[in-house]
Amino acid sequence: MASPLVIAVQPRAKSEYNIQDIARVGNVFIKASNASEAIDFINANSALLDVYVDATDIGAADAVEVLNAGASKIFLTTKQLISLTDENEVPSTRLVAYVSSDEDSTELRNWLANAPESQNVGVCSTTNAAGLFEKFGFPKDGGQVYKSFGDNVTEEAVIEEAAHGVVAIVPSSQFSITPTADGKVSASNVLASRAVPDANTGLIATLVVDERGVSLGFVWSSKESLKEALKTGTGVYQSRKRGLWYKGQTSGDTQELLSIGFDCDADCMVFKVKQLGRGFCHLGTNTCFGKYRGLSSLQKTLQSRKESAPPGSYTARLFNDPKLVEAKIMEEAEELCQATTKSEIAAEAADLIYFALTRCVAAGVSLEDIERNLDMKNLKVKRRKGDAKTRWAEKVGLTTEKAPDSTPAPVPAPKSDRIEMKRIHTSNTPVSVIKDALQRPSQKSNEAIVELVKPIIADVRSNGDAGVLKYTHKFEKATSLTSPVIKAPFPEHLMQLSSDTIKAIDVSFENIRKFHSAQKDDKPLIVETMPGVVCSRFSRPIERVGLYIPGGTAVLPSTALMLGVPAMVAGCKRIVFASPPRSDGSISPEIVYAAHKCGAESIVLAGGAQAVAAMAYGTESITKVDKILGPGNQFVTAAKMMVSNDTSAGVSIDMPAGPSEVLVIADKKANPAFVASDLLSQAEHGVDSQVILIAVDLDDKELAAIDEEVHQQANALPRVDIVRGSIEHSVTFVVKTLEEAMNLSNEYAPEHLILQLENAEEVVPLVENAGSVFIGQWTPESVGDYSAGVNHSLPTYGYAKQYSGVNLGSFVKHITSSNLSPEGLLNVSSAVMQLAAVEGLDAHKRAVSIRMDVINKS
Ligand SMILES: NC(=O)c1ccc[n+]([C@@H]2O[C@H](COP(=O)([O-])OP(=O)(O)OC[C@H]3O[C@@H](n4cnc5c(N)ncnc54)[C@H](O)[C@@H]3O)[C@@H](O)[C@H]2O)c1
Ligand SMILES: N[C@H](CO)Cc1c[nH]c[nH+]1
Ligand SMILES: [Zn+2]
CATH class of the missing domain: 3.40.50.1980 (Nitrogenase molybdenum iron protein domain)
Structure with a gap:
C-alpha cells in the first residue's frame, strides 16, 4: 500500500528539504516548468524514492519523456491526460488527473467508461478528495486518490483523509519528520494513525526487510518507537517485555532506516533497513529465518572479500585483475548460450552471475543498484527495438533489419566490426560506474613487471656491454650487433634523409628551441630578505643526461627532438641518446640526424630496461648519466623507477610517462x-x-x-x-x-x-x-x-x-646562495641563535656568536 504522504518540494530549492527524510516516510512531488527540470530532478533523486511530477506546464510530448526518464507518476489536467493516452501507449497506472470541476469529473468518467484499461488512472483534488471515491469507485487496481494541500494544511486534516485511503500531498514547508511545537504535519503521527494495531497488544506488527526486500525478522512498533526510529534514522522498535528497543544498542549490530511502508491493508508495517554488523538475528545470522542464500549470500561474500580477500585466493586474483573478470564474463556468457539442458543452463547462468557480480562489487555497484536500474528500465514508456549489435548478431548468424528512420542517420559502416567507443550518459549513471570507466586500461601488475626487469638490470650492471647486447639480441632480434653504442661525430651515411624530412625536422627543431629557450632563467633571482641578508637562486645544467627514445611499436624521432633540444638549450655537457635498434642492428637516420643537431655524444643501440640500466650504471662503452628522461613502455618505466630508487646509482628520472x-x-x-x-x-x-x-x-x-x-x-x-x-x-x-x-x-x-x-x-x-x-x-x-x-x-x-x-x-638544477654583510649577520643573529638553542645544537649557535664577538669588538 502506498504511503499516505507525498511531500511537495521546489525542485531547485535543495536546501529547504531533506530528501532522505522524505524517502523514509513517503514519496516526492515536484511541479516542473519544463521536461529537463523534471528529468534532472528524477536523475538526482529516483534512486532513493518515487518521483511524482506535476506536468501540466510541460505538454503531452515532453510529458512522455518525463515518464520515460523514470517519473513514477505524472499529474495532468483531465483534458491533457485524455489526449495523451489517446495519442500514446502510456500505462494508465502512471497517470493522475486533476479533477477540479464537475465538468472534469464528467469528462473523465465518460472517458473511463470507454477505455477498458484505463480505470487505473489516479485522480487528484484540491478540495473534496473523499468525494472522488464515490464518483470513480477508487481505490482499486492501483487507482489512487490524492489530495493536494496548500500551506494551510493541518495534521488532523491529513489523518482524516488518510483514514479514507487518500494520499495527502503536503508542501515541504509544512512537513516535519516528528512532531514540532509549531504544529507542522508530522510523519510519525500520520504513519502511526494509518497503521491498524494488533487487537490484543495495541502494537503495530512490523516486518523488517533489507535493501532488497529480503525479510530479516518480525518485530513490534508503537507510536513512540516509530517517532524514535524517524528521529534517529535507525531501527527502533517496541519490545513487549523491555519497552523501547534501539536495535544494536548492546550488540553493535545497528540498522540504518531507509523507508517505512505498509502491507495491503495497513495491519503490518514494513521497515526497510540497511543492517550493519553481523546480522539482524541475536544468534548472529543475517536474518531471523537463517542465513542469506543465493544472490544475497554471494553479494555479502564478495563484498567482504573485496575488503580483505585472502592473498592468493581466486577472488583476490579476480579483484586485482579486471581483464581476467572481463574474459570470464565473456567465456561464461558464451557457455550459457551454448548450454542445452535445464541443469546446464542453470549452472552456466550461475557462473555468469558470479563473474558479473564480481565486476559490479569491484566497481562498488550492489544488487540493489542493479534492481533499481531494472525498475527504472521498466518505467520506460518508449522502448528500444532491442536488436543486437551487428558484431554480435553476425556472430550467431542473426540477420538484422534496418529500422526506417525519417532523420538522415549517418550511413552505416559496411564492415561488420564497428570501431566504436562505448557511451555513458553521466546523468543516469552511478558515480562508481563513471569512475570505473575512467580507469586507464589495466596493465600487467607492477610486481610482475618488476620481477621481469630486476634480473635485466642486475645482468647489465654486472656484465656491462655484454649484458646489454644479450638483451638487444633477444628483444630486438638484432643478433648481428657487436657494439651497443655509436659515438659522435655520426657518419653522414647514417643520416641519409629526404630533403622534405630534413626540412620538417629543422622547422620542428627551431620551434622547440625557441619555446624552450624562452624558459631560461636569464639571470639569478636575488632577494634581500633583511638589510644585509642577500639570498639568491641560480641554475646550472645537469651535466650528463640520458634520453630514452621509444622504438617498440613505432620509431619516434620526434621524441628525440623533444628531449634533445631542451637538453642542448639548457647546456647539458654530455647528452646520451638511447633507442632500440632495428633487427639489422641499424638505427633510424632521423634519430641520428636529431642526435647530431642536438649535440649528442653517443647513441646507445638498446631499448627497454637494458638501455635504462646501461645509462644508470654505465658500462665499458656507455656513459653513466645523472638523469634519465623520456617515455617508454612498462619495462622502461619500471626500470627508470628502480634505478632512481637505488641510491648507489646516483641517477634521477623525469616522471612516469606511459601509454599516450x-x-x-x-x-x-x-x-x-x-x-x-x-x-x-x-x-x-x-x-x-x-x-x-x-x-x-x-x-x-x-x-x-x-x-x-x-x-x-x-x-x-x-x-x-x-x-x-x-x-x-x-x-x-x-x-x-x-x-x-x-x-x-x-x-x-x-x-x-x-x-x-x-x-x-x-x-x-x-x-x-x-x-x-x-x-x-x-x-x-x-x-x-x-x-x-x-x-x-x-x-x-x-x-x-x-x-x-x-x-x-x-x-637544470637550481642552486641557492646567501651572502651576508656584518650588518646582515647582526640583523638575523638573534633568530638563528635562539632556534639553535631550541634545537640544542650549540655548534650552530657558536658559528654565529663567534662572529658577533668580532663584529662587536671592532
Ligand atoms: N607519455 C609520453 O610523453 C609519450 C611519448 C611518446 C611515446 N609514449 C608511449 O611510449 C610507449 C612506447 O612503448 P614501445 O613498446 O613502443 O617502445 P619502448 O621503446 O618503450 O619499448 C620497447 C622495448 O621494450 C622491451 N621489451 C619488450 N618486451 C619485453 C619483455 N617481455 N620483457 C622485457 N622487456 C621487453 C624491449 O627491450 C624493447 O626494446 C608507448 O606506450 C607510447 O604511447 C609516451
Ligand atoms: N603523442 C605522443 C605523446 O604521448 C608523442 C608522439 C610522438 N609521435 C607522435 N606522437
Ligand atoms: Zn602522438
Whole structure:
C-alpha cells in the first residue's frame, strides 16, 4: 500500500528539504516548468524514492519523456491526460488527473467508461478528495486518490483523509519528520494513525526487510518507537517485555532506516533497513529465518572479500585483475548460450552471475543498484527495438533489419566490426560506474613487471656491454650487433634523409628551441630578505643526461627532438641518446640526424630496461648519466623507477610517462570529423592507449555523427588493428554542462586535453590538471606531438595531477646562495641563535656568536 504522504518540494530549492527524510516516510512531488527540470530532478533523486511530477506546464510530448526518464507518476489536467493516452501507449497506472470541476469529473468518467484499461488512472483534488471515491469507485487496481494541500494544511486534516485511503500531498514547508511545537504535519503521527494495531497488544506488527526486500525478522512498533526510529534514522522498535528497543544498542549490530511502508491493508508495517554488523538475528545470522542464500549470500561474500580477500585466493586474483573478470564474463556468457539442458543452463547462468557480480562489487555497484536500474528500465514508456549489435548478431548468424528512420542517420559502416567507443550518459549513471570507466586500461601488475626487469638490470650492471647486447639480441632480434653504442661525430651515411624530412625536422627543431629557450632563467633571482641578508637562486645544467627514445611499436624521432633540444638549450655537457635498434642492428637516420643537431655524444643501440640500466650504471662503452628522461613502455618505466630508487646509482628520472592518451571536450559546434581525427591520433599509438571524449549536451544524432567518423576514419588507417584495441577501452561521456565536463577532465588529469569548444580560450582558466592543452578547433594534438614548440613528453596515468611535462627545468638544477654583510649577520643573529638553542645544537649557535664577538669588538 502506498504511503499516505507525498511531500511537495521546489525542485531547485535543495536546501529547504531533506530528501532522505522524505524517502523514509513517503514519496516526492515536484511541479516542473519544463521536461529537463523534471528529468534532472528524477536523475538526482529516483534512486532513493518515487518521483511524482506535476506536468501540466510541460505538454503531452515532453510529458512522455518525463515518464520515460523514470517519473513514477505524472499529474495532468483531465483534458491533457485524455489526449495523451489517446495519442500514446502510456500505462494508465502512471497517470493522475486533476479533477477540479464537475465538468472534469464528467469528462473523465465518460472517458473511463470507454477505455477498458484505463480505470487505473489516479485522480487528484484540491478540495473534496473523499468525494472522488464515490464518483470513480477508487481505490482499486492501483487507482489512487490524492489530495493536494496548500500551506494551510493541518495534521488532523491529513489523518482524516488518510483514514479514507487518500494520499495527502503536503508542501515541504509544512512537513516535519516528528512532531514540532509549531504544529507542522508530522510523519510519525500520520504513519502511526494509518497503521491498524494488533487487537490484543495495541502494537503495530512490523516486518523488517533489507535493501532488497529480503525479510530479516518480525518485530513490534508503537507510536513512540516509530517517532524514535524517524528521529534517529535507525531501527527502533517496541519490545513487549523491555519497552523501547534501539536495535544494536548492546550488540553493535545497528540498522540504518531507509523507508517505512505498509502491507495491503495497513495491519503490518514494513521497515526497510540497511543492517550493519553481523546480522539482524541475536544468534548472529543475517536474518531471523537463517542465513542469506543465493544472490544475497554471494553479494555479502564478495563484498567482504573485496575488503580483505585472502592473498592468493581466486577472488583476490579476480579483484586485482579486471581483464581476467572481463574474459570470464565473456567465456561464461558464451557457455550459457551454448548450454542445452535445464541443469546446464542453470549452472552456466550461475557462473555468469558470479563473474558479473564480481565486476559490479569491484566497481562498488550492489544488487540493489542493479534492481533499481531494472525498475527504472521498466518505467520506460518508449522502448528500444532491442536488436543486437551487428558484431554480435553476425556472430550467431542473426540477420538484422534496418529500422526506417525519417532523420538522415549517418550511413552505416559496411564492415561488420564497428570501431566504436562505448557511451555513458553521466546523468543516469552511478558515480562508481563513471569512475570505473575512467580507469586507464589495466596493465600487467607492477610486481610482475618488476620481477621481469630486476634480473635485466642486475645482468647489465654486472656484465656491462655484454649484458646489454644479450638483451638487444633477444628483444630486438638484432643478433648481428657487436657494439651497443655509436659515438659522435655520426657518419653522414647514417643520416641519409629526404630533403622534405630534413626540412620538417629543422622547422620542428627551431620551434622547440625557441619555446624552450624562452624558459631560461636569464639571470639569478636575488632577494634581500633583511638589510644585509642577500639570498639568491641560480641554475646550472645537469651535466650528463640520458634520453630514452621509444622504438617498440613505432620509431619516434620526434621524441628525440623533444628531449634533445631542451637538453642542448639548457647546456647539458654530455647528452646520451638511447633507442632500440632495428633487427639489422641499424638505427633510424632521423634519430641520428636529431642526435647530431642536438649535440649528442653517443647513441646507445638498446631499448627497454637494458638501455635504462646501461645509462644508470654505465658500462665499458656507455656513459653513466645523472638523469634519465623520456617515455617508454612498462619495462622502461619500471626500470627508470628502480634505478632512481637505488641510491648507489646516483641517477634521477623525469616522471612516469606511459601509454599516450587524450581527452577531447567537444560542444555542439565541434566538427565531428575533427573530433574523431584527434581521438584516433592518440588511439593509434598502442592498444594500451586510451582516448576519452566528453560531449557537452550533444544529442543522439550529433553523437552518432562522431561515432561514424571514428569508425570510417579508423578503418582507413594502416594501424587499424591497434586503434581497434585502444578504442575498446575508450569511452564517450555525454554531459549536460561544461562545468561537469571540466570536473571529469580535471579528475582524469589527461596527458593531452583538447578543447574543441566555441569559446575554448575562455575555458582554459578552468583547467586544473593536464599535461598539455590544445585550444580550439584549429589546434590538433599532432601539432604538439611534432612541431608547434611545446613538449610532447608528458605525464600519463593521471600523474598530470602532480607532475609537469618535460621542460627546460627538467634539465637544470637550481642552486641557492646567501651572502651576508656584518650588518646582515647582526640583523638575523638573534633568530638563528635562539632556534639553535631550541634545537640544542650549540655548534650552530657558536658559528654565529663567534662572529658577533668580532663584529662587536671592532
Ligand atoms: N607519455 C609520453 O610523453 C609519450 C611519448 C611518446 C611515446 N609514449 C608511449 O611510449 C610507449 C612506447 O612503448 P614501445 O613498446 O613502443 O617502445 P619502448 O621503446 O618503450 O619499448 C620497447 C622495448 O621494450 C622491451 N621489451 C619488450 N618486451 C619485453 C619483455 N617481455 N620483457 C622485457 N622487456 C621487453 C624491449 O627491450 C624493447 O626494446 C608507448 O606506450 C607510447 O604511447 C609516451
Ligand atoms: N603523442 C605522443 C605523446 O604521448 C608523442 C608522439 C610522438 N609521435 C607522435 N606522437
Ligand atoms: Zn602522438
